[in-house]
Amino acid sequence: MMSLIFLLLLIAMVSAFIGKKEVGYAFFGVSVVLGLYWFHHHATDTLSILL
Template sequence: MMSLLFLLLLIAMIGAYRNKKMLSYTFFAASVVLGLYWFHHHATDTLSILL
């Protein structure tokens, strides 16, 4: 999943370098949304610690 986020950000940076604003904004927004989802998944995951 993390590699997908980095790939989306790479595409956004390449699009920004080539002056493709809409492409860059779209991929950056998708990476932010997926990053927040991934953070929420890990932040609310229960830990299986047996003490």
């Protein structure tokens, strides 16, 4: 999942570099939403620690 987020960020940077800013903004927005979802998934997951 993290590799997908980094791939989307790479596509956003490359598209912004070649002049397609709207596409870059779209990919950046999707990667931010996915990153926030992934953070929420890990931040609210219960830890199974047996002491």
